Amino acid sequence: MNTHEVDQMCCVKKGCNHGPAPIPQEGGWTQAKEVKDISGLTHGVGWCAPQQGACKLTLNIKKGIIQEALVETLGCSGMTHSASMAAEILPGKTILEALNTDLVCDAINTAMRELFLQIVYGRSQSAFSEGGLPIGAGLEDLGKGLRSQVGTTYGTLEKGARYLELAEGYINRLALDANGEIIGYEFIRMGAMMDLIKKGTPADEALKKATGSYGRFSEAAKVIDPRHE
Numbered sequence: 001m002n003t004h005e006v007d008q009m010c011c012v013k014k015g016c017n018h019g020p021a022p023i024p025q026e027g028g029w030t031q032a033k034e035v036k037d038i039s040g041l042t043h044g045v046g047w048c049a050p051q052q053g054a055c056k057l058t059l060n061i062k063k064g065i066i067q068e069a070l071v072e073t074l075g076c077s078g079m080t081h082s083a084s085m086a087a088e089i090l091p092g093k094t095i096l097e098a099l100n101t102d103l104v105c106d107a108i109n110t111a112m113r114e115l116f117l118q119i120v121y122g123r124s125q126s127a128f129s130e131g132g133l134p135i136g137a138g139l140e141d142l143g144k145g146l147r148s149q150v151g152t153t154y155g156t157l158e159k160g161a162r163y164l165e166l167a168e169g170y171i172n173r174l175a176l177d178a179n180g181e182i183i184g185y186e187f188i189r190m191g192a193m194m195d196l197i198k199k200g201t202p203a204d205e206a207l208k209k210a211t212g213s214y215g216r217f218s219e220a221a222k223v224i225d226p227r228h229e
Contacts, residue, residue: 020032023120023127024122024124024128025127025132026130026132027132028130030122032120034064038064038095038119039062040060040061040124040132041058041124041126042123042125043056043058044056044111044112044115044117046106046107048076048106048110052075052076053073053074053105054107055072055083055105055110056073056111058070059090060138062132065094066095068135068137068138069090070087070142071090071108074148074150079105079107081104082103082104082108083108085104089101095119144192145191145195149167162226164226164227168187169189169190169191171185172187172225173185174224176222176224183216183219184218187211187213188207188211189212193206193209196209
């Protein structure tokens with residue numbers, strides 16, 4: 001239905017129409033016109049309104065449908081329970097459905113929005129991987145032991161820095177030199193330790209096998225527990 005003004009207009013033919021700009025997807029170039037034209041594995045990071053918590057969302061999408069979802073959250077205890085529900089909600093939905101679905105937590109909703117913007121513009125981890133990445137590729141972000149890569153450090157002007165959790169795992173002890181500066185640390189790979197215990201290894205032995213060090217830990221003038229000293 002047109003307005004009277006439009007009905008009175010003469011017809012002017014449309015010129016060239018090249019369609020949308022192609023985007024890189026799974027080793028090819030796609031002119032995406034519909035949701036089913038979108039495929040790839042990509043990430044989105046979101047935050048809640050007070051910005052006390054954040055979410056990293058990883059989705060593996062095939063022909064517009066979410067096949068795999070990895071939800072990682074930090075900073076808020078309630079957000080972890082929201083993540084458990086989001087992992088059930090997301091697989092099987094189209095990316096448009098997911099964008100308009102309440103994923104329980106504002107940070108996860110925001111991460112979904114940011115991920116949507118990434119993938120519809122062709123920004124995906126699998127953009128140049130022929131055939132895309134298999135279902136299960138999202139777990140590779142977690143590494144051995146399937147634990148999120150989280151860094152937790154703390155510092156004050158008076159007392160200095162404390163490393164609590166780094167890529168290697170739980171920081172058990174910090175090594176200080178004669179000047180009191182950090183020169184290394186001892187870590188425990190929690191995922192590896194739990195795998196050993198589940199296989200029947202005694203806890204003390206599992207702890208020893210899962211413990212390692214970084215830097216000049218063996219040269220320490222003093223060793224401290226970063227949580228209690």
